Amino acid sequence: MIPFEHIMILSAAIFLLGLIGLFVRKDALTLLVCMGLLIMAVGVLWIAVAKSFGEMLGQGVVLAIIATAFVQGCVGVMLILKLQVHKPSLQVKQFTELKG
Amino acid sequence: MRVELFYLIAILCLFFSLGAVFSTKVVTSLFCFLGCVLTVTLLFVLLQASAIAVIYMLLFCLLVSIYWVTAIVFLPKPNKNAYSKHFLHVGVFLLLGGWLLFVLLPFLQVPAFSPAEIDHGFGSARHLVNVLFGPLRHLWYALLALILAFLISVPVLIRDNTKCGDLS
Structure with missing residues (x-):
């Protein structure tokens, strides 16, 4: 039996790494990867909670989270490619103005 | 193990x-x-x-x-x-x-x-489908209605030429 606390620690560690990455890194794709890590950590925690309570609905929530994360990633990539027309760079520092 | x-x-x-x-x-x-x-x-x-x-x-x-x-x-x-x-x-x-x-x-x-x-146990695809489309079917119907409402409203939004704040 895997201790629930250990899964929580793993989830917290992944979440913390993702959060640090969001604040430290400056290129757009790595920021998307960090957001993916955050969502992954939450998913792991939901699955662990669902298993420890013997409740299947938690896995349904993870399904919704995964779908949202996928859409978020696709929209992020689309925005990056759209911004590429103006400045061919992945550095988010270069995109400080939101002119239409 | x-x-x-x-x-x-x-x-x-x-x-x-x-x-x-x-x-x-x-x-x-x-x-x-x-x-x-x-x-x-x-x-x-x-x-x-x-x-x-x-x-x-x-x-x-x-x-x-x-x-x-x-x-x-x-x-x-x-x-x-x-x-x-x-x-x-x-x-x-x-x-x-x-x-x-x-x-x-x-x-x-x-x-x-x-x-x-993996085929039949807890968390398998069969189990997930049974749970999601069993007691939660009303939620799925509501979601379907929401998606339909969104799809119907999209053409209306696209055709709407009024600018933001222009309600006259």
Whole structure:
């Protein structure tokens, strides 16, 4: 039996790494990867909670989270490619103005 | 065996997460993220969520491929061909690795990895469908109604030429 606390620690560690990455890194794709890590950590925690309570609905929530994360990633990539027309760079520092 | 396997997967996952966050090259970061996705998939199977694991792996591998192609778009010309080849190598590695994993998993003698458990046990696709479309069917009907309402309202929104704040 895997201790629930250990899964929580793993989830917290992944979440913390993702959060640090969001604040430290400056290129757009790595920021998307960090957001993916955050969502992954939450998913792991939901699955662990669902298993420890013997409740299947938690896995349904993870399904919704995964779908949202996928859409978020696709929209992020689309925005990056759209911004590429103006400045061919992945550095988010270069995109400080939101002119239409 | 099961607990030891969990610790192995956890260490690998943390290692890949560290790589994904702190690696200086975007392509290495994406490769580490892919490793992270695969280890978390194994973790999901170990925690008896095999249906979610399959959906997660498929969607996130697709997402990493999209990120990879985007990264290649931004690379300078001389590196582009090299990274395109790199992308192909990773694809072949993933196919072979996935096939090997599929063949080797039952030999690990972990109950959660047995084909019977993945097909019929807690968290299997059958179980998930039964739960989601059983007691929660009203939620799905409501969601369907919401999607239909959205689809109907989109043409109206597109045809609407009024500017923001112009309510006269």
